[in-house]
Amino acid sequence: MSNYKNTDLEILIATMNRSDLSFLEMMFQQPLAAIQASILIVNQSTKTVLQSPYEHIRVLNSPYFGLSKSRNLAMNHAVKPLCWLLDDDCVVLNNSIDEVISAYNLYDYDVLTFKTQTLEENDFYNYEDQFKNHNKKSIIPILSPEITFNRKSILIAGLKFDTRFGLGAQFQDSENYVFLDSALKKKLQIGFVPQTIVQHPATTSSDDVASNRVIYARGAIAGRRNIITAAFYQFKYVFFLWRNGHVKSFVELWEKFMVFQHGANDYLSGFEGHRINHPKQ
Template identity: 40%
Template structure:
């Protein structure tokens, strides 16, 4: 009898473990009319062996189609990365979802790494992993051991490092803020505000020190002197810190000058850009379409 009970417990454990079919990869892309781009993403195994959901932001004249049952394509006629992510979250069916872009490469074994992490952390709803550069180096300075994120140490998490249990996201209505992200009004920080929303909704976000994706070492967020980034970053600072955003604007300008990214004479235009970002976000708050401290 004791042996039978042990076998039943072991069988139940196996049945509850996540398997390859439980993972769905949500890919955001634009203006595609062929699936050939997927061959560059999945280099070690045919792309149609994975469960993919592709959101193609395009026009009615340039549509993307799939003949594979596990490669689902949704053509949408609006712009904005966060909108694309939200479409994917609404339409996804996998138990675990992986956020993806169309310019990454997945190494062999990435799927097993993700599933292993979830099976070892059965109560964790969101797990963030590591990225390797195309030169084989860590994309960022990652911790050596797992830890749980707080709302104030999420800044360096890349969207392509994020995985989640879909049910947990839906139970807490955890979606992307469509005011932020590439193609939106403020073109930065969509992942930051997504994960902050998750934590404030009671979802734990775990860092797991394993590589799951390869990306070029440059990121759009590296454009520290661009008006696009300064404008968006200061709006994000106001969302997080209210009037404290003015302090962070001055601190950021000092950083640009100290690192010699911008000359002393060039600081004033950057100041105006940052103030414009804050002011425009404040105007949005007046419409009641957005909330402070998200």
């Protein structure tokens, strides 16, 4: 059984074009001077430079864009045993750090995920009400701010975010799924803790299921899973779009079908770029 303390957790925040730390006050719901958490911020920008006068709030300014690049940079420069991924539109609950530390002292796991509330204090999803081990299916809906991990375990496994996935990348979605699926393939232990640690707006960038941006990424995921079954997932996804009224005509349905196929083909061929240019987002 571990004996982690609150000072053993580092919060890794991805943000863009920041010139001051005032956004942390909204995230932590307290004045900047009162925030005691260990924080590492990656500010991606070619226009602004973010600085911090606090030793426990460190900043990395990077001119290279892409959410997964930001995550990897933060993971490489983190110094605490435990890490927690956050976005700059989250609200950290008062007891969150205590909950994370308690969970790692109770469970000897490499990665632990938690629950998210909407800003209206409703559960973001229908979560389980007890601890469980994650599998390939249960990791699909996990949000970034629900992910915490043992940094040493991640480094030993050589685990990184795939920079082809995530906002600002070629496949602009599904970076969390790819990261956690890779962790499962490397035999890391991933558990779910039924404690709420963060609030997040009720919608995410993944909710626009009919956008070419999301469909292209889902195609890439299908190709990544298995070249043989990619066509099955392609038909399944476009049928989902049709059944739920996300597309209104056969012409539009065919377009979505081909966007999915482009995603699968581009992933499997290693093509880099934005061939479809995400015309309808």
